[in-house]
Amino acid sequence: MIEISGLRKAYDGHGRRVEALADITFGVDEGQFVCVVGPSGCGKTTLLRCLAGLLTPSGGEVTVAGRPVQGPPDGLAIVFQEYGRSLFPWLRVGANVELPLRAKGIAARQRRDLVAEALAAVGLADAHTAYPWQLSGGMQQRVAIARALAFQPTVLLMDEPFAAVDAQTRAELEDLVRDVWKKFGITMLFVTHDIDESVYLGQRVVVLSSSPTTVLEDLSVDLPAERDQLTTRSDPRFVELRGHVYSRIQKAKLLTK
């Protein structure tokens, strides 16, 4: 569904050149849940922006559903880290979720159904008429997820979506994301700097090096499909996998010093 081949991205400007992505190659099959984990500043956001057609790569190729990405691909939605900036404060929750559906030209009745279904899927069926600023941070991020779901994406990109919420809310949202992935069969690419989160959520974890960034490892997560915060996180295999990813990143850091 997603193919990234030899992707390179350098930023130029004001006499400063940043080689953000040096050489990234991996793919995500249809319906798969893949996490990308890497140190802060390694280019995770840059990678997602290239995939979403919001940035032009300096080299290599990205295809989504077999088509080279030249602008935002059809059927692709993205959830950003900063829910506070991605929701419109002057629109009620329902109108925020509905907005992309209007842009897509969907008829009013179907829009109403999709908004109701998406809000129910994130446990906010009764928040329709609230304003985003009347909700907690975790609830606002649920609204952002609902907005992406209502769009009925085939591919959902998530850019450190839980970095700004407290630990308990984060755990709830992680389980919510796995639930909606299973329910809607979406292809998921989830970017995080949190190693535990990447192993808990993903079927695979793509480990990135520090910048200039390459793929250090593409790891299959052979944990049971049914995951929960208590048993999965204390499963010896979970502990082994997270330790493996951690030491991989640490070793790479030492080599680049």
Ligand SMILES: Nc1ncnc2c1ncn2[C@@H]1O[C@H](COP(=O)(O)OP(=O)(O)OP(=O)(O)O)[C@@H](O)[C@H]1O
């Ligand atoms: N618009 C830009 N112009 C110049 N350099 C940029 C720009 N955007 C990002 N960079 C640089 O590219 C590198 C990768 O940035 P990016 O935000 O993609 O990393 P990240 O892994 O998402 O970071 P974090 O984990 O801190 O969110 C950084 O060195 C950053 O300073």
